[in-house]
Amino acid sequence: MGLLSNFGDPNWIADFLLRLPAVLWALSFHEFCHGWVAYKLGDRTAAFQGRLSLNPLEHLDLVGTIMLVVLGFGWAKPVPVNSRYFKNPRRDIALVSAAGAAGNFLTAIACGLVAGAMPFLMHGTMGRFLAHLLFINIGLGVFNLIPVPPLDGSKILGVMLPPSAMRSFFFLERYGMIIILVLAFTGILQVIMGPIVILMARLLARSFFY
DSSP states (O other), X not given: OOGGGGTTSTTHHHHHHHHHHHHHHHHHHHHHHHHHHHXXXXXXXXXXXXXXXXXXXXXXXXXXXXXXXXXXXXXXXOOOOOGXXXXXXXXXXXXXXXXXXXXXXXXXXXXXXXXHHOGGGSSHHHHHHHHHHHHHHHHHHHHHTSSSTTSHHHHHHHTTSOHHHHHHHHHTHHHHHHHHHHHHHTTHHHHHHHHHHHHHHHHHOGGGGO
């Protein structure tokens, strides 16, 4: 799922160059979707700060980008959201939080449609690029739905909890990145995510596996 598995391949540099634009799109579109949904729900904070954009330079986090290229999952700089502008904060926070993963899954669905409609593209460089685009977007979407603060999944879960439990849950946010990095570098995260990503990829684009 990640670039590390390809270091023995003499073509790994070419593979890296194919992965990079897929990573930039996945991260940028993910954050754009957060900002766009927040904007539609009344919060223009992201727009005022220039984050309602598909420009990768507006969104990239160095560590998160490297992890996405190398390991197959990562993150960008979170889009600023001010829930005071929302008419229904609990519902709208959940919608904004889910929007990023939804954007990634829509990209993956588009890859699957292209693969099904134009199977001749699934050979050579274009096929490898579309495969990277598919896997990276599924991986980023699945990763962000994990309910560990500060990932999007924690915000979706958090608004469903009673206020007392929600405060305790978000207390974990200060340790969230440590938890995520430990899970990543011990391989636990890959074990959890791997089967989900493969299953979704098979469902969306069976031609990648023929």
